[in-house]
Amino acid sequence: xxxxxxxxxxxxxxxxxxxxxxxxxxxxxxxxxxxxxxxxxxxxxxxxxxxxxxxxxxxxxxxxxxxxxxxxxxxxxxxxxxxxxxxxxxxxxxxxxxxxxxxxxxxxxxxxxxxxxxxxxxxxxxxxxxxxxxxxxxxxxxxxxxxxxxxxxxxxxxxxxxxxxxxxxxxxxxxxxxxxxxxxxxxxxxxxxxxxxxxxxxxxxxxxxxxxxxxxxxxxxxxxxxxxxxxxxxxxxxxxxxxxxxxxxxxxx
Amino acid sequence: xxxxxxxxxxxxxxxxxxxxxxxxxxxxxxxxxxxxxxxxxxxxxxxxxxxxxxxxxxxxxxxxxxxxxxxxxxxxxxxxxxxxxxxxxxxxxxxxxxxxxxxxxxxxxxxxxxxxxxxxxxxxxxxxxxxxxxxxxxxxxxxxxxxxxxxxxxxxxxxxxxxxxxxxxxxxxxxxxxxxxxxxxxxxxxxxxxxxxxxxxxxxxxxxxxxxxxxxxxxxxxxxxxxxxxxxxxxxxxxxxxxxxxxxxxxxxxxxxxxxxxxxxxxxxxxxxxxxxxxxxxxxxxxxxxxxxxxxxxxxxxxxxxxxxxxxxxxxxxxxxxxxxxxxxxxxxxxxxxxxxxxxxxxxxxxxxxxxxxxxxxxxxxxxxxxxxxxxxxxxxxxxxxxxxxxxxxxxxxxxxxx
Numbered sequence: 089x090x091x092x093x094x095x096x097x098x099x100x101x102x103x104x105x106x107x108x109x110x111x112x113x114x115x116x117x118x119x120x121x122x123x124x125x126x127x128x129x130x131x132x133x134x135x136x137x138x139x140x141x142x143x144x145x146x147x148x149x150x151x152x153x154x155x156x157x158x159x160x161x162x163x164x165x166x167x168x169x170x171x172x173x174x175x176x177x178x179x180x181x182x183x184x185x186x187x188x189x190x191x192x193x194x195x196x197x198x199x200x201x202x203x204x205x206x207x208x209x210x211x212x213x214x215x216x217x218x219x220x221x222x223x224x225x226x227x228x229x230x231x232x233x234x235x236x237x238x239x240x241x242x243x244x245x246x247x248x249x250x251x252x253x254x255x256x257x258x259x260x261x262x263x264x265x266x267x268x269x270x271x272x273x274x275x276x277x278x279x280x281x282x283x284x285x286x287x288x289x290x291x292x293x294x295x296x297x298x299x300x301x302x303x304x305x306x307x308x309x310x311x312x313x314x315x316x317x318x319x320x321x322x323x324x325x326x327x328x329x330x331x332x333x334x335x336x337x338x339x340x341x
Numbered sequence: 342x343x344x345x346x347x348x349x350x351x352x353x354x355x356x357x358x359x360x361x362x363x364x365x366x367x368x369x370x371x372x373x374x375x376x377x378x379x380x381x382x383x384x385x386x387x388x389x390x391x392x393x394x395x396x397x398x399x400x401x402x403x404x405x406x407x408x409x410x411x412x413x414x415x416x417x418x419x420x421x422x423x424x425x426x427x428x429x430x431x432x433x434x435x436x437x438x439x440x441x442x443x444x445x446x447x448x449x450x451x452x453x454x455x456x457x458x459x460x461x462x463x464x465x466x467x468x469x470x471x472x473x474x475x476x477x478x479x480x481x482x483x484x485x486x487x488x489x490x491x492x493x494x495x496x497x498x499x500x501x502x503x504x505x506x507x508x509x510x511x512x513x514x515x516x517x518x519x520x521x522x523x524x525x526x527x528x529x530x531x532x533x534x535x536x537x538x539x540x541x542x543x544x545x546x547x548x549x550x551x552x553x554x555x556x557x558x559x560x561x562x563x564x565x566x567x568x569x570x571x572x573x574x575x576x577x578x579x580x581x582x583x584x585x586x587x588x589x590x591x592x593x594x595x596x597x598x599x600x601x602x603x604x605x606x607x608x609x610x611x612x613x614x615x616x617x618x619x620x621x622x623x624x625x626x627x628x629x630x631x632x633x634x635x636x637x638x639x640x641x642x643x644x645x646x647x648x649x650x651x652x653x654x655x656x657x658x659x660x661x662x663x664x665x666x667x668x669x670x671x672x673x674x675x676x677x678x679x680x681x682x683x684x685x686x687x688x689x690x691x692x693x694x695x696x697x698x699x700x701x702x703x704x705x706x707x708x709x710x711x712x713x714x715x716x717x718x719x720x721x722x723x724x725x726x727x728x729x730x731x732x733x734x735x736x737x738x739x740x741x742x743x744x
Contacts, residue, residue, distance in 0.1 A: 159370070159374075162374060166378075278382050279374065281378075281433070285423065
């Protein structure tokens with residue numbers, strides 16, 4: 089019962105107003121405030137809680153990207169993770185980086201670090217993919233407990249309460265396993281000042297995807313990024329007959 | 342020629358203090374992280390309730406702030422503090438005050454005015470007894486210097502302390518004591534030797550509540566209403582001899598040195614309030630549409646916002662410089678006074694302009710602008726009035742030009 093890997097992604101802060109680049113190739117990221125993906129914060133909190141309850145010995149925070157992601161790893165360390173791993177990806181590789189490449193990296197690291205659990209956020213707020221956790225589990229051939237709103241360790245098994253469309257589903261899966269954190273799993277702690285000081289002394293190891301035998305080539309090409317169309321004002325009608333008439337008139341029915 | 346050398350020497354002093362300014366353009370990573378965590382806390386936990394705290398005069402709960410380490414930023418880890426420097430403290434107070442000016446006051450008073458003198462002048466035993474329990478947010482301290490008869494004239498303390506048996510007996514009244522109704526201890530200044538005038542004042546540590554110590558009625562204030570301010574009345578208040586802080590007769594020196602550091606805390610509080618006012622005004626400038634465009638398009642509004650931004654940034658740099666000089670163990674009295682003077686007047690300025698930008702909305706309690714205006718005002722008064730700051734600055738400045 090030893091080690092948990094937690095993935096943390098550096099994304100544009102949720103409060104920032106997103107602007108599309110003039111050439112429609114993506115969104116403006118230069119000079120824009122970035123922070124840890126909120127679901128990743130919840131994942132870190134859960135891992136640190138498990139460590140505090142003595143179910144696991146070590147929490148390793150992992151992030152993939154250019155130098156700036158070390159800030160995100162440091163925040164995870166300040167929340168209570170023991171050490172960090174920075175997988176260096178930059179330039180075109182970073183722009184094209186998606187769940188497939190990340191899950192290959194995490195799968196390789198999970199084996200290398202002999203992790204018992206990989207805990208990720210259910211999705212990132214920039215791409216909303218909701219794929220990395222599931223792909224990682226598939227690559228490792230490990231069970232997965234996604235959209236977790238409650239996690240309980242029971243010997244060599246994990247009980248996960250999942251938030252699904254119909255309500256809540258409770259499953260029991262064996263470890264090693266992959267979990268993805270949903271909103272109601274916990275409330276992430278603030279990085280306290282003493283912990284920020286302690287985080288200074290914690291180690292962050294650096295490596296490249298090639299060191300893990302992962303090729304970063306993307307099978308996906310982004311063609312164009314646009315803002316959502318401006319929402320037009322609606323029309324109020326007096327009766328159901330009016331509604332039916334209007335819907336018929338604009339061809340909806 | 343001599344004048345040139347003197348001027349160059351003064352510049353040299355400035356440059357050596359400025360060497361640390363290279364980091365002003367970008368704060369060290371740790372300070373940035375710390376600033377971010379305080380900002381998140383202020384945005385999520387303080388800003389939403391600040392209006393309520395103000396309306397209902399409720400003391401903000403300090404437990405989370407204590408757990409975050411913000412109640413004892415400079416205190417070393419062995420005593421339970423965060424073990425950070427004064428620049429970090431200044432950033433923390435600014436961010437907390439941006440969320441709630443009253444909470445910023447509580448944090449500043451606890452750190453600078455209560456823990457500050459004990460950390461600097463206390464024995465190890467006093468530090469363990471009087472600092473450690475006050476780092477967690479469970480207990481806060483206060484500072485009792487001013488009296489009804491003298492605010493700025495701190496050297497004329499009429500509160501007396503006499504030795505009787507194995508105890509000190511204190512008698513007198515202190516006025517305008519911030520946090521007193523919520524405090525568990527106080528640093529009190531009393532005259533031990535009247536003939537020595539200001540060199541006959543000593544500092545004492547008194548637990549609260551304590552027999553012989555009572556509190557006057559809470560003042561009904563214009564701003565920072567979530568904090569309590571009242572008289573502290575000492576009537577044959579008996580404390581052990583070991584409760585004297587620092588050597589006998591050093592009370593005035595302790596008070597002045599404590600206030601030097603406290604000024605940076607209050608400057609930071611003022612900055613937080615000023616920034617909150619500016620943030621509110623700038624946000625509103627985007628939203629309100631008048632004359633067929635957001636008011637931010639009007640030069641009249643743009644000029645006000647620009648003036649506010651320049652004022653806040655200038656005061657902030659002055660404050661950071663004072664904090665950095667203190668951290669480098671260099672003289673910082675003049676810079677601290679400049680920071681406090683500047684930041685407090687900037688806070689009032691920004692509070693005033695923000696209401697003007699918001700117009701009618703700025704005058705009603707639905708928007709926080711009116712609270713910032715009210716909260717800002719005290720920063721020009723407490724921990725040394727703006728008049729006293731000017732005297733301190735002039736005094737320090739003139740020393741540099743002695744022929």
